[in-house]
Amino acid sequence: MSYHSNADLGGQTVGGRIVPEPEGELFHAPWEPRVMALVVAMGPTGMSNIDMNRAARETLPNYRDLSYYEIWLAALQKLAQEKGVLSDAPPAPRLLLRPNLVAPVLSQASGYSRSPAAPARYALGDRVRTLAAKPDHHTRLPAYARGKLGTVERIHGAHVFPDTNARGLGECPQWLYTVAFEEQELWGAQTPEQHATISVDAFEPYLEPA
Amino acid sequence: MSEHEHRPHDEHSHAEHAHEEHPAAAKALELRVRALELQLIDKGYIDPAALDVVIDAYQTKIGPRNGARVVARAWCDAEYRRWLLRDATAAIASLGFTGRQGEHMVAVENTPQVHNLVVCTLCSCYPWAVLGLPPTWYKSAPYRARAVKDPRGVLREFGVELPETTQIRIWDSTAEIRYLVLPQRPAGTEHLLEHELASLVTRDSMIGTGLVLGATGATSATGAAGRAP
Numbered sequence: 001m002s003y004h005s006n007a008d009l010g011g012q013t014v015g016g017r018i019v020p021e022p023e024g025e026l027f028h029a030p031w032e033p034r035v036m037a038l039v040v041a042m043g044p045t046g047m048s049n050i051d052m053n054r055a056a057r058e059t060l061p062n063y064r065d066l067s068y069y070e071i072w073l074a075a076l077q078k079l080a081q082e083k084g085v086l087s088d089a090p091p092a093p094r095l096l097l098r099p100n101l102v103a104p105v106l107s108q109a110s111g112y113s114r115s116p117a118a119p120a121r122y123a124l125g126d127r128v129r130t131l132a133a134k135p136d137h138h139t140r141l142p143a144y145a146r147g148k149l150g151t152v153e154r155i156h157g158a159h160v161f162p163d164t165n166a167r168g169l170g171e172c173p174q175w176l177y178t179v180a181f182e183e184q185e186l187w188g189a190q191t192p193e194q195h196a197t198i199s200v201d202a203f204e205p206y207l208e209p210a
Numbered sequence: 211m212s213e214h215e216h217r218p219h220d221e222h223s224h225a226e227h228a229h230e231e232h233p234a235a236a237k238a239l240e241l242r243v244r245a246l247e248l249q250l251i252d253k254g255y256i257d258p259a260a261l262d263v264v265i266d267a268y269q270t271k272i273g274p275r276n277g278a279r280v281v282a283r284a285w286c287d288a289e290y291r292r293w294l295l296r297d298a299t300a301a302i303a304s305l306g307f308t309g310r311q312g313e314h315m316v317a318v319e320n321t322p323q324v325h326n327l328v329v330c331t332l333c334s335c336y337p338w339a340v341l342g343l344p345p346t347w348y349k350s351a352p353y354r355a356r357a358v359k360d361p362r363g364v365l366r367e368f369g370v371e372l373p374e375t376t377q378i379r380i381w382d383s384t385a386e387i388r389y390l391v392l393p394q395r396p397a398g399t400e401h402l403l404e405h406e407l408a409s410l411v412t413r414d415s416m417i418g419t420g421l422v423l424g425a426t427g428a429t430s431a432t433g434a435a436g437r438a439p
Contacts, residue, residue: 009354010331010382016352018367021345023274023413028346029236031243036268036343037261038247040310045255050386054333068334068349070239077246080255090253097256102263106272107309107339109299112386140384142331144358156314156387176385187359194362196378201385 003136006063007054011144011187032069039072044105046094048079051166055138056082114173116158120204121175126152127210128179130202138166141206145198148185149210153199154178161203175204273342274413276307277390280340281416282408284317285395295319298390302340312339312388318381319392320418325376326391327365327418329357330383337388341413348417358382368419391416396424 027033039053048056056075057063063071080086097105122128132147140162158173165171180199183191250256280302284291294301298315302308315337318326330336331354336344347353357364361378365371372378381389393415399407414420 009351011359012355014351014355018347018352026343031240033265034243037264040264041260085253086249093255097260099259099263102260109308109313111313196361198358198380200382201387
């Protein structure tokens, strides 16, 4: 079975306008804040990690027909099912979020940086090429940035690697870089020039020396 | 598992607002959320009282006014601005804004030469600790698809027209780094106090889809009457 993300939208032709929204307008139905809070509250229980959540959302077959909180709801339901939380003998939660724990849990910065297993392979200013092949699992290199020539602009240390973390294969920390691309490199010389530079945050295994 | 009706793509309003026009679908969703919540309570995974506290936090405490305070401080204090640009996570934490979806912050500064724009093409990554919950458009397909390829067209939809010579720098948040745009301080605001400056800073200006308008503007970011000099 091959893995496909329905959420990888960068550069695609999609219909619809962008509808600006006033600052205080957070929800559009009474159930939406409930879904938001359920997803936040399930974090500390350890049912799934952030990469598993993203993988569950992006593989929903009807992703493009759903509103964002519908996507969150469907993925939460799917994960609760898959992880046995809704079974007759659910595993014990790591932490049940109680009202008095909300403020500390929301403000605590656990973070995703980890000790690197090896020195960084690339330095600031290095030219790199992103991998062209589409992996058969959750990944964070967008399709529009595959097989492209870019420049290392920032180095962020080693971070949890989504490609393994999403599959329950461990955090396998990898160096994380901001890699910048010229617009012609991404979209070709035919696309009207915007005087733009685009960057992605790319993990070291996504890159090879150029 | 899913009792979704399949909705064909709506060119105009897209999926986000579709259920507002379909009360039956909205009711079905309401029931589905309620049922899942009850199941998770029953399994010992959810304390419903905590949900109310989470919702209140994002409605009243964790929102773009936090980011606006960071921006105003950077405008008023050159040393803070340098710290913010060098180590945004620490500089932002010093004002008390830490935690979920703000663990690894980078601040990027707009100048007369460079305009920064933030997007997450893969999902909806957004700096919650300083901006709160992302607006609907930020999570929508049109914004995520076009921000990286047609940024000037996107900015035009927000009423922002940049000089052709301005370089646009787009940050696709594909990992756990979260970006905050430090907008340009508008001219004619030298006399304003830090908290008055903060009230001019809009959420969109900290994403890059807006500019901060001067104090002569009719309204401030929070919708209150502007403070004309």
